[in-house]
Amino acid sequence: MAYTVILLAIAATGCKKPEEAPKGPTTVTSPYLYVGGATASNATYWKVNLAQPGGNIITGTTPSSNAISSIVTSGADVYIVAGAPGYWKNQIFIPVSGAGYIYYIAIAGTSVYTSGRDSHNNIAYWVNNNEVNLQSAINTPFPNPHVIALSETGMALSGSNVLVSARIYVENWTTNPAGSFDNNGLLWTNGSLQLFGTGGVYLGTNFPSTVGITSVGPDNYVAGILPDSVQTSGYWKNGVFNSLNNENFIPACITSAGSDIYIGGFTNNPATSPNVQGVYWKSGTFVSIANAARLISMVIDNNDVYALGIDNNNNNVVWKNGAVFVTMGPASLQLTTSMAIGN
Numbered sequence: 001m002a003y004t005v006i007l008l009a010i011a012a013t014g015c016k017k018p019e020e021a022p023k024g025p026t027t028v029t030s031p032y033l034y035v036g037g038a039t040a041s042n043a044t045y046w047k048v049n050l051a052q053p054g055g056n057i058i059t060g061t062t063p064s065s066n067a068i069s070s071i072v073t074s075g076a077d078v079y080i081v082a083g084a085p086g087y088w089k090n091q092i093f094i095p096v097s098g099a100g101y102i103y104y105i106a107i108a109g110t111s112v113y114t115s116g117r118d119s120h121n122n123i124a125y126w127v128n129n130n131e132v133n134l135q136s137a138i139n140t141p142f143p144n145p146h147v148i149a150l151s152e153t154g155m156a157l158s159g160s161n162v163l164v165s166a167r168i169y170v171e172n173w174t175t176n177p178a179g180s181f182d183n184n185g186l187l188w189t190n191g192s193l194q195l196f197g198t199g200g201v202y203l204g205t206n207f208p209s210t211v212g213i214t215s216v217g218p219d220n221y222v223a224g225i226l227p228d229s230v231q232t233s234g235y236w237k238n239g240v241f242n243s244l245n246n247e248n249f250i251p252a253c254i255t256s257a258g259s260d261i262y263i264g265g266f267t268n269n270p271a272t273s274p275n276v277q278g279v280y281w282k283s284g285t286f287v288s289i290a291n292a293a294r295l296i297s298m299v300i301d302n303n304d305v306y307a308l309g310i311d312n313n314n315n316n317v318v319w320k321n322g323a324v325f326v327t328m329g330p331a332s333l334q335l336t337t338s339m340a341i342g343n
Contacts, residue, residue, distance in 0.1 A: 038068065
């Protein structure tokens with residue numbers, strides 16, 4: 001995902017004659033943190049002024065019964081997708097030609113990139129309204145009825161390349177014994193498919209073989225768990241796997257800022273209390289967040305690290321540089337999925 005932050009300051013300046021009335025106060029519009037998700041059956045977003053940690057939260061809804069799965073900003077514009085055949089730009093719905101469900105969105109200049117399922121349930125991405133079908137590349141190595149689950153996990157832009165990550169579970173494939181599953185990560189680059197998996201290893205469907213993608217210059221990073229017998233967590237850099245299996249780390253998201261890569265999630269260690277600990281990995285180092293049970297999404301603003309997750313009291317929380325920035329409410333009543341920073 002791409003995040004753009006704009007600081008807008010409006011100030012009255014100039015000379016004043018003695019008889020003139022005093023000028024009004026200077027108005028400063030600060031950037032906001034946007035958190036996407038759902039409450040009850042409504043797609044919901046929360047908006048928090050970055051200059052007022054713990055301050056008033058503005059809550060808005062989007063007319064969709066699905067949760068917001070992606071929220072991005074570009075200048076003063078806020079884009080939201082929530083499992084509909086299009087996206088919302090500043091709360092105005094814009095349909096995508098031939099789409100059934102849109103799950104991810106990215107902005108580059110005046111072009112809008114979206115990915116999801118088309119009206120025939122094919123995985124695809126769109127550049128504005130031009131569809132690129134990704135399904136045919138899957139059907140070649142994994143013909144139905146063997147595919148039992150297939151889901152996108154993220155989208156990123158790298159120069160002129162459109163990158164879409166996904167994960168797939170295949171039952172009773174050619175090398176599988178009956179009732180077993182083959183778990184593979186997928187990455188399309190401009191529609192060309194690459195498989196992330198070892199082959200011949202049979203795992204259940206609860207392991208996230210990929211959880212998203214980001215890019216730094218020409219390099220592409222996909223986070224997830226290697227589908228092997230050890231279930232090693234880590235990331236693929238340009239298709240080469242790098243292990244991060246520190247105390248059973250389970251990744252949930254990935255982002256980048258400058259040359260740094262951030263992978264958020266949690267460690268799962270039965271020998272400790274509590275058993276789970278929200279952490280993120282930054283370019284070689286694990287960072288724990290106090291009272292965090294797990295992290296869901298991350299966004300970087302200059303040198304500030306914002307992490308969305310669930311605390312040990314089952315509340316949705318955003319931490320800034322490890323300290324609580326805002327507590328939003330109980331996770332039993334809210335679903336949170338994504339973050340962005342903008343005006």
